[in-house]
Amino acid sequence: MKILAISDEVVPQLYNSNIETRYADVDLVLSCGDLPPYYLEFIVTVLNVPLYYVKGNHDHEPRVYTESKDLLLPDISKALPCPGGCVNVDGRVVEHKGLLIAGLEGSMRYKPGPYQYTQNEMMHKVARLGTKLFLRRILKGRWVDILITHAAPFEIHDGKDHCHTGFRAFLGFMRRYKPQYLIHGHSHVYDRRQPRTTRYGETLVVNAHPYRIIEIDDPGSAGRR
Numbered sequence: 001m002k003i004l005a006i007s008d009e010v011v012p013q014l015y016n017s018n019i020e021t022r023y024a025d026v027d028l029v030l031s032c033g034d035l036p037p038y039y040l041e042f043i044v045t046v047l048n049v050p051l052y053y054v055k056g057n058h059d060h061e062p063r064v065y066t067e068s069k070d071l072l073l074p075d076i077s078k079a080l081p082c083p084g085g086c087v088n089v090d091g092r093v094v095e096h097k098g099l100l101i102a103g104l105e106g107s108m109r110y111k112p113g114p115y116q117y118t119q120n121e122m123m124h125k126v127a128r129l130g131t132k133l134f135l136r137r138i139l140k141g142r143w144v145d146i147l148i149t150h151a152a153p154f155e156i157h158d159g160k161d162h163c164h165t166g167f168r169a170f171l172g173f174m175r176r177y178k179p180q181y182l183i184h185g186h187s188h189v190y191d192r193r194q195p196r197t198t199r200y201g202e203t204l205v206v207n208a209h210p211y212r213i214i215e216i217d218d219p220g221s222a223g224r225r
């Protein structure tokens with residue numbers, strides 16, 4: 001199964017009509033956050049395959065509320081829509097042709113605003129997601145195949161500053177649930193010597209910025225764990 005993973009930056013290599021032929025064999029798209037809805041909608045429309053995503057710290061709230069008398073009402077004129085035709089997988093697990101995909105949005109909390117979490121808050125998100133994976137374990141005999149996140153795991157592809165520090169909870173997630181891949185964004189790569197793929201136990205950690213093609217065995221095929 002061929003996966004197009006994207007994150008953080010709109011790139012002309014993808015934002016043009018040639019992707020229809022160049023990436024015609026892509027089975028699904030995974031977006032790791034900080035990308036505008038128009039970009040996701042363009043890709044999902046042209047490639048016509050499922051697109052699963054999580055939000056990053058620079059994604060805005062989908063709705064702006066205004067005060068009307070005593071009520072807070074959604075201000076439709078100011079609403080930044082969620083990308084149409086795309087599926088938000090934050091805190092959820094979805095299945096695509098037998099492939100189990102889960103997601104965890106956001107970065108380390110560094111200022112007031114949405115889609116940011118403390119180490120502790122992310123630990124709770126991981127625990128909540130774990131309860132949802134439990135059912136899959138019973139039904140499928142494995143927890144999850146791919147975890148998509150915005151931030152990197154702690155000390156893997158992450159930064160030294162607070163905003164770009166990775167989450168420790170992702171390390172525990174990989175040790176316990178052993179996904180084949182953890183695909184993240186948030187850590188921009190401008191130096192080709194910077195590692196973009198790192199093995200952690202049984203998981204390959206991949207930085208998707210700004211885009212990567214990932215080949216994964218079809219679920220149930222020989223050679224899978």
Ligand SMILES: [Zn+2]
Pocket residue numbers: 034056057058107150185186
């Ligand atoms: Zn980010």
